[in-house]
């Protein structure tokens with residue numbers, strides 16, 4: 305097992321923060337992962353599991369052992385009555401997986417194209433975009449339980465997938481390491497394109513009945529146009545979840561701001577656009593130190609270069625406080641802040 309010491313994570317987080325991992329290794333299979341965990345345990349070191357670092361804000365050097373998941377297996381199973389199973393190792397690049405599935409005529413993931421990160425991190429916050437979520441396809445997750453050392457399969461229900469949420473974010477799930485994800489994809493090419501900006505993009509191109517490849521291309525084009533590329537300006541995508549409020553809270557918001565965008569949920573609650581709240585509060589384009597709020601996307605906090613995770617965390621806390629004061633709505637950060 306190869307362990308690097310005081311290893312820079314600058315190229316392993318999309319904010320580009322220059323922090324060090326006290327110790328760093330990669331694991332490509334269960335035996336390597338178990339060796340790495342035993343190495344840390346024998347030295348009483350904490351362990352941090354890393355994918356591609358696109359949903360992680362490092363505010364300081366990371367103590368202990370950082371294990372980057374490098375499980376790369378990818379299996380396409382024969383179709384059955386309900387679709388076709390695909391099994392992807394935790395270290396498989398998510399966007400590459402989406403492309404491979406399309407090439408093999410396995411459909412559904414096209415709406416989730418160009419989301420940065422690893423397949424293993426996809427269930428952690430139940431990634432979603434353009435009208436789809438991972439939970440629409442996830443049938444099971446292969447995990448290693450750090451407390452017992454057991455390797456087992458969790459089914460869809462056991463993963464407790466919600467809006468940018470899952471078992472893995474809870475206290476009960478924090479010791480579970482995702483080894484692989486099992487998906488059930490469609491073999492019929494019938495993409496879902498009701499999501500407003502996707503439907504508009506197809507419509508303005510004069511496309512009525514798109515195939516999944518066309519949806520994939522439009523999703524990529526919209527994302528490239530709307531979201532800052534971490535290769536050019538450090539960021540972690542949307543920094544805050546869209547808050548879900550009660551009917552009473554919505555009523556009070558609309559009494560002052562009738563134009564506030566809101567979306568009814570199945571349980572009688574309403575989702576509010578966090579980006580609208582942040583823009584309305586005057587934060588869009590705000591800059592402080594080497595960090596700020598993106599000039600075109602109020603939901604995206606950025607590192608202009610040379611900024612730190614601490615600066616981003618402080619800015620995020622200030623925005624949360626301001627939104628709470630102005631709208632009485634609590635914003636929750638989407639990435640993990642460490």
Ligand SMILES: Cc1cc2nc3c(=O)[nH]c(=O)nc-3n(C[C@H](O)[C@H](O)[C@H](O)COP(=O)(O)OP(=O)(O)OC[C@H]3O[C@@H](n4cnc5c(N)ncnc54)[C@H](O)[C@@H]3O)c2cc1C
Nearest residue numbers: 355356357358359360420421422424425431432482540541
């Ligand atoms: C430009 C940009 C756009 C984005 N757009 C979207 C979007 O549209 N929708 C969306 O949902 N997200 C989006 N994100 C967020 C991000 O892409 C996803 O959350 C992604 O799944 C993170 O993957 P990662 O491998 O980089 O995770 P990391 O940042 O490496 O890890 C995230 C968390 O998961 C844990 N983790 C990672 N791998 C494992 C594992 N194998 N087992 C257990 N725990 C693990 C880590 O410890 C950490 O707590 C965007 C990010 C960026 C930078």
